Amino acid sequence: MNVATDTARRATAAAPRLARGGAPRPPVRIIHLGIGHFFRAHQAWYTAHAADGADWGIAAFTGRSTALADALEDQDGLFTLVERDADGDRLEVVSSIAEARPGSDVVRLAELAADPRVAVITLTVTESGYRLRPDGTPDPDDAPLAADVVELRSDAVPRSPQTAVGRLLLALDARRLAGAGPIAVVSCDNIPGNGTFLRAGALAIAEQVDPALAEWMRDAVSFVSTSVDRITPHVAVDPAELEAAGWSDAAPVVTEPFADWVLEGGFPAGRPQWEAGGARFVDDIEPWEHRKLWLLNGAHSLLAFAGLVRGIETVAEATADPACRIAVEAFWAEAVDVLPAGVEHVRYRERLLERFENPRIEHRLAQIAAEATVKVQFRFAAVAERTLAAGRMPEESARAIAAWIDWVLAHGGRPEAPDARGEEVARAAASADPTAALVALVSAPLAASPAFLDLVRAARTEPSDSETAHAAPLA
Template structure:
């Protein structure tokens, strides 16, 4: 039997007017911000125009379904299915004309971003590196009027210029990428790009655009062909673009919304004055444990988070790292509401959900970048407090072991990693540590500590 394609005639969810623009249409945005927007009590007033990044595929597929998709919440006890309709336009990111149109519309109040960490292009000084090839190329295109920008950052700045020219008023940019102080990162990137192109635009942005920091959380593994078939069998329609996610979700936001926002708190979003403790809780406890399991688990022969967590050696390493991280989260009035013991218990339950196939190889990507946020701050804090930081050092050591032991190991600084791996002994450890954090690499005691942790997982495949 030929089942119907998911569409708004089949599922009559009214199309809300576009008031949110999203850059970086992907699975996480759909499982998180789009889901929160649909759950808001005033969802009927808040439609999303979502633009892809480098490829149009996701927009093409969703456009054929009127923006609808199925969110599959995968719990240990079974799956539940929800049709999400908050995306009312799914657009190829290269369609600059449509992007500038919706950004210039007075009704547009919010821009959300999931464009990945690398897209912000900040240098070691926290400012935009305008000499980076992609940034320089976009600035040249805008300066010569000979083509549209190709990067999400360039496209956003061009669209903000259109809003300024239209006199459409202020709005909020909400960074939902997984990095510390992400609102500040977005502000520096946008201001740096605008300032390099048009200082008047940079001044307008400084006055009219707020940058909201967030901490986002929902495990969203890649959708497989089996998942697509499972939705079809369970729901009785065809959906080319379902999203699989764990039942848990979290969204913490801090910042101003000068043109309004949806009532995301209806779905459990939390609005706070100081987001840093929540960022660190998530980056260290959840993301840090993920990275540790990704490296240790693969060295032990595991392929998913649930498998690695069931390995006593991996579990012991996670608990030790959590103890170090917790020691640097607790004890102040600002962190009194973090409920860290309950958070740790919830993480164990989430990680142990074997029906969420969260692949270690996927988590392990971009390790040198991730370790700077997940392991390095804990190691530095522990050393500053007079403690060893051995558990955080073990995470870095496991990454080092993976860099030489795993075929197809990928890292944004792959050339530097390969050069370091051509060395031996302490020289190799110091060179690899320099890829992650040069200051730590200059500390002989840290080099010795990390070197002593190398090999803890390598050569010890899990039994069975």
């Protein structure tokens, strides 16, 4: 149901908590791993807007905390989505979550996965949250993944993997053993070719756990790649706003009005009619994911690195800063030159600026700066590599990488933002030539190019004397 904010309504101190009022919850046909703001503003919203959404309930599992699952269960899985633009808010109650469970409830996860009515497993995982190497293969030095392999091999009842991929494999193995039929796994993250990436990692780990599981997965599991796009910062909602609309909510979500979802891959057991909410199904997702990763996510990261060192805190403030905005538009001009032919980007960039300028979203740069190393790899280095391959010098992506390096070194090599590769970053920052060492973390080909390294050094705010000594002499 959609409810427009009516400021003329009288707020009540005892507004009722969201509830279905005796109406049944939708039947569970989707499992989701990773309850969070983005999942609820995106996949849960698209499912609620599907033409047959009433037939596709979602059982959503948290990563670690139980608090959000408890809050959602207390209000029958319902939550308020606040679409916030410069002119005001639009409130909508989203009803697609049929169950909210803590991630540790692996018994319920396996039980649902073994139900043939369940047709889709979706995931929202950060780039580093998969705990896989850049090519999608498992990292043999990753202790939690190694522990999950031991756990999944064991005869323990129940087996209790802790990582996202480990829990996914637990669910798939339960489905295999139950003979429940094929299923689609849908990655909803910012990794290029995310379905292919996850398939490679999941199969490699499954081979270590049980080759029979891996063989079944090759035949019965479709890994769907997606491009997901909806700016959803972690910001609070004024309880009075919901009370004015007639209810209270312990788990509201704020997002922007814009939403986009592009998917590539098969759904052997069926899927919701997400097209009714605007989702698009394509034969080749690469052009769409590159447009989104480089133009939206790339701009976000560049605004974060360039803005934070200037004392700027939000995307809207950074977009209004002339130096930050010029840097973004210059990077975009270089990025669109390596987009596949025919991909519309002029109107997309215009709309991005409108979205970034929305002052009421309060998208904080410190949040965007998390997991910076892998983001730089996919958002800046990818553009630079393609520009070099096309026979041009990637001056603007070099400037973007330089902004990241300046931000890293401004914090002594240890920015406060979480980063799974933080120790590697710190060691590179402490080396004799931090520019070359940090570039090597995100791209071996770029680090092997003296001309590119010189571009980065030239763009650095204050390269050290030792770095200057490494630069090639001027002709």
